[in-house]
Every structure is written in structure tokens, then in C-alpha cells.
Amino acid sequence: xxxxxxxxxxxxxxxxxxxxxxxxxxxxxxxxxxxxxxxxxxxxxxxxxxxxxxxxxxxxxxxxxxxxxxxxxxxxxxxxxxxxxxxxxxxxxxxxxxxxxxxxxxxxxxxxxxxxxxxxxxxxxxxxxxxxxxxxxxxxxxxxxxxxxxxxxxxxxxxxxxxxxxxxxxxxxxxxxxxxxxxxxxxxxxxxxxxxxxxxxxxxxxxxxxxxxxxxxx
Amino acid sequence: xxxxxxxxxxxxxxxxxxxxxxxxxxxxxxxxxxxxxxxxxxxxxxxxxxxxxxxxxxxxxxxxxxxxxxxxxxxxxxxxxxxxxxxxxxxxxxxxxxxxxxxxxxxxxxxxxxxxxxxxxxxxxxxxxxxxxxxxxxxxxxxxxxxxxxxxxxxxxxxxxxxxxxxxxxxxxxxxxxxxxxxxxxxxxxxxxxxxxxxxxxxxxxxxxxxxxxxxxxxxxxxxxxxxxxxxxxxxxxxx
Numbered sequence: 001x002x003x004x005x006x007x008x009x010x011x012x013x014x015x016x017x018x019x020x021x022x023x024x025x026x027x028x029x030x031x032x033x034x035x036x037x038x039x040x041x042x043x044x045x046x047x048x049x050x051x052x053x054x055x056x057x058x059x060x061x062x063x064x065x066x067x068x069x070x071x072x073x074x075x076x077x078x079x080x081x082x083x084x085x086x087x088x089x090x091x092x093x094x095x096x097x098x099x100x101x102x103x104x105x106x107x108x109x110x111x112x113x114x115x116x117x118x119x120x121x122x123x124x125x126x127x128x129x130x131x132x133x134x135x136x137x138x139x140x141x142x143x144x145x146x147x148x149x150x151x152x153x154x155x156x157x158x159x160x161x162x163x164x165x166x167x168x169x170x171x172x173x174x175x176x177x178x179x180x181x182x183x184x185x186x187x188x189x190x191x192x193x194x195x196x197x198x199x200x201x202x203x204x205x206x207x208x209x210x211x212x213x214x215x216x217x218x
Numbered sequence: 219x220x221x222x223x224x225x226x227x228x229x230x231x232x233x234x235x236x237x238x239x240x241x242x243x244x245x246x247x248x249x250x251x252x253x254x255x256x257x258x259x260x261x262x263x264x265x266x267x268x269x270x271x272x273x274x275x276x277x278x279x280x281x282x283x284x285x286x287x288x289x290x291x292x293x294x295x296x297x298x299x300x301x302x303x304x305x306x307x308x309x310x311x312x313x314x315x316x317x318x319x320x321x322x323x324x325x326x327x328x329x330x331x332x333x334x335x336x337x338x339x340x341x342x343x344x345x346x347x348x349x350x351x352x353x354x355x356x357x358x359x360x361x362x363x364x365x366x367x368x369x370x371x372x373x374x375x376x377x378x379x380x381x382x383x384x385x386x387x388x389x390x391x392x393x394x395x396x397x398x399x400x401x402x403x404x405x406x407x408x409x410x411x412x413x414x415x416x417x418x419x420x421x422x423x424x425x426x427x428x429x430x431x432x433x434x435x436x437x438x439x440x441x442x443x444x445x446x447x448x449x450x451x452x453x454x455x456x457x458x
Contacts, residue, residue, distance in 0.1 A: 125268065126294070
């Protein structure tokens with residue numbers, strides 16, 4: 001089998017642009033998804049069942065339907081309904097953030113609820129308000145426990161961003177498919193994309209394990 | 219100092235405290251003993267509202283805990299609590315455990331809180347562990363650190379919820395020693411414990427609880443040497 005390195009070199013600038021967009025989509029999805037997930041997690045933990053219901057169903061919807069359906073629905077139906085035109089990048093960021101928020105909210109909730117009840121009691125017995133106890137005692141501990149599952153979720157998000165190619169967002173996978181279309185070759189474009197995705201996800205996981213080590217308490 | 223009137227507490231249909239009436243005077247050390255499930259820990263936790271009270275009243279320095287206008291956080295900051303499971307904050311160093319509430323609740327500066335914290339650690343014999351994380355301490359050291367943390371708020375009352383029950387036997391002594399010192403300094407204390415020796419030596423009064431009621435109360439000497447109630451006799455014969 002001949003392997004056409006020259007084709008990869010030819011496409012390198014496009015792969016680079018695609019990679020940068022993939023990173024951009026992922027970072028936006030991670031940040032917006034994390035903030036949104038936090039709020040939805042808190043919403044679902046509300047004592048009043050009725051108030052928690054919309055949050056519960058938000059999670060049900062985004063966890064219970066395929067990401068591909070979500071991104072197509074948002075791109076071809078939701079965004080045009082508001083903007084009267086399609087916008088691939090906006091739709092991709094929206095879909096990634098909204099989807100990720102559903103998973104992050106459950107990670108967030110599990111993290112908080114995994115902290116021993118005694119921690120809250122000790123903090124309250126010292127005169128702290130509920131908010132102070134959350135901020136200084138519960139959340140810092142919960143956050144540490146949330147890092148590994150959050151890492152998982154962010155890696156899934158990076159990989160899911162490849163589905164943006166379906167709505168013609170020129171990210172990494174889009175250029176892989178373009179290259180295959182142009183030269184009718186499969187190994188070169190998809191192996192290149194494979195290696196780049198691996199570099200991205202491995203960088204993220206080593207970053208997170210570094211963070212985890214820094215937060216270690218013997 | 220503490221006045222408990224007709225205190226009732228239920229978990230669902232399970233009535234844990236039936237009708238508790240107790241008065242604790244300033245500088246008094248009251249020891250609560252009784253079989254497990256008798257409601258003694260729940261009683262203690264009601265005194266600083268870690269449990270919501272179902273009925274009756276608890277007064278701390280004449281302030282009614284049941285009154286909606288009572289600032290429960292302020293009140294709690296004046297009642298120290300020591301837990302069976304220590305409940306130190308594992309993500310903070312020992313000194314930071316002690317400094318946290320004085321800084322956030324009492325708004326002390328970090329320097330003032332640190333100086334005070336080190337002084338308390340010296341008192342409980344842990345000044346060399348100030349920069350250690352709780353996970354690296356032994357059980358006895360953890361509990362002494364937890365006592366120092368509670369004392370940092372300068373409480374007028376200290377509550378102890380089976381403070382030595384989670385400790386290895388050889389570490390019980392060091393914790394009791396700190397508690398005895400506190401009692402000698404005139405701290406008002408309510409102690410739930412299985413340490414009958416401590417009750418005899420330090421207690422001004424012993425309450426025997428069973429089935430959600432105070433069955434008998436007396437001076438340690440009278441209660442241990444001359445119990446009046448059958449249930450007290452049965453319990454003491456098992457533990458002494």
C-alpha cells in the first residue's frame with residue numbers, strides 16, 4: 001500500500017484551521033456547558049419537586065436523545081426560528097453546550113451529594129450560613145471529586161464536536177471528509193484526524209490529572 | 219444557661235424524644251448516658267438545631283431557638299459542637315480548619331485568627347501539626363483538633379456527641395484529658411458518652427436516658443452507686 005504523505009502536506013493548512021475550530025467549539029462547549037450544568041444541577045436539587053421538574057426534564061431530553069438529532073434539530077429548526085437564517089458555528093456551540101450541560105449537571109449533583117453530611121453539620125455548627133458552608137466547605141471538596149467524571153465528559157464533548165461536520169461547520173472532521181471526497185482516499189484523511197483527536201483528548205486528560213495532583217491533600 | 223422544656227422530636231412516625239426537660243447551669247458539666255437508640259445524640263443535636271424540633275422549647279441564654287426571629291447562625295456560633303466522626307474539613311490544613319469560621323463568621327483578620335488558632339493548638343498539644351492535613355493525623359489528634367476548632371469561636375457552651383466512640387482505646391485518654399481541662403476552666407458542657415469513668419470524675423450531674431425520656435438524673439456518685447430506677451440498674455450492670 002502506498003501512503004500519500006504529499007496529500008497530507010497539501011491539506012495541512014486546512015487541517016490546522018479545522019483543528020483550531022474544533023478546539024474553539026470544544027472550549028466554548030465546555031465553558032458554557034459547565035456554567036449551565038452547574039445551574040441545572042442546583043435546579044434539580046431544589047427541595048420543591050415542582051420547581052425541580054423542568055430541570056429534570058431538561059436532563060431527560062438531552063441525555064435521552066442522540067446528539068446527532070439534537071445538532072440537526074438545532075441547526076435546521078431552532079436557530080432559523082430565531083435568526084431567520086442558519087448559522088453552523090452557533091448551532092454547533094449551542095448543541096454542544098446544551099448537551100454537555102445535562103451531563104455536567106448530574107456530575108455536579110453527584111459531587112455535592114457525595115460529601116459526607118457531617119461536613120455541612122460541622123460548618124453550620126460553627127455558625128456558618130448555608131451559603132458559606134457550601135462555598136468554603138462543600139464545593140471545594142465536591143469539585144475535587146468532580147474532576148475525573150468532568151474529564152470524561154469533556155473528552156466526549158471534543159469527540160462529539162466532530163458531528164458539526166454534518167452541518168458543514170469547517171472543523172477537523174469536515175476537512176477530513178473533504179479530503180476523502182477530493183482524492184477518493186480513506187487512510188490519509190482519517191488517520192490524520194485520528195491522530196489530531198488523540199492529541200487533543202490526551203492533552204486534556206493530562207491537564208486534568210495535573211490539576212487533580214495540585215488539589216491533593218496527602 | 220440551657221433550658222429544655224417539653225422537648226419532642228419525631229422522625230416520621232418514630233418518636234425519638236418524648237418529653238425532655240433539662241436545665242443546665244453555667245459552668246456545669248452534664249453527662250448524658252444511655253443505651254444506643256435512647257435519643258441522647260438527638261437530644262444533643264436539638265440543642266443547636268442540627269435537628270429541627272418537633273415540639274417544646276430550647277432556650278440558650280434565655281433566647282428561644284423556636285422563635286422565628288432568633289438568628290440561629292449567631293446562636294450556633296456560641297455553642298461549640300464536637301462530633302463522633304470529627305468532621306474536620308479534609309481539604310484544609312489543621313490551622314485552616316480552625317481559622318475558617320472565625321474569619322468568615324466573626325470577620326477576624328487572617329493574622330488574628332492564626333495567632334488564636336496556634337494558641338488553641340498549643341492548648342490541645344497539636345501546635346506541631348498546624349500545617350498538616352487532617353488525613354495525616356491519628357484519631358485522637360483529629361478529635362483534639364476538632365475541639366480546638368470549636369473553641370476558636372469562643373463558645374460559652376460546648377456539646378460533645380460521643381467524642382471518643384470512634385477512637386482506638388489508646389487514644390481515648392488524650393481526648394478526655396483535653397475535655398477535663400476544659401471542665402476545670404469552667405466551660406459549660408453537655409457530654410454524650412459511654413465513658414463512665416469520665417462521667418464519674420468530671421460530671422456535675424448525670425442524666426440516664428432510655429426510650430426518648432430522661433429516666434433518672436443525679437450526681438454521678440448517687441446515680442452510679444445507688445440507682446433508683448430498674449432500667450438504670452439494668453443498664454449500669456451491663457456497662458460497669
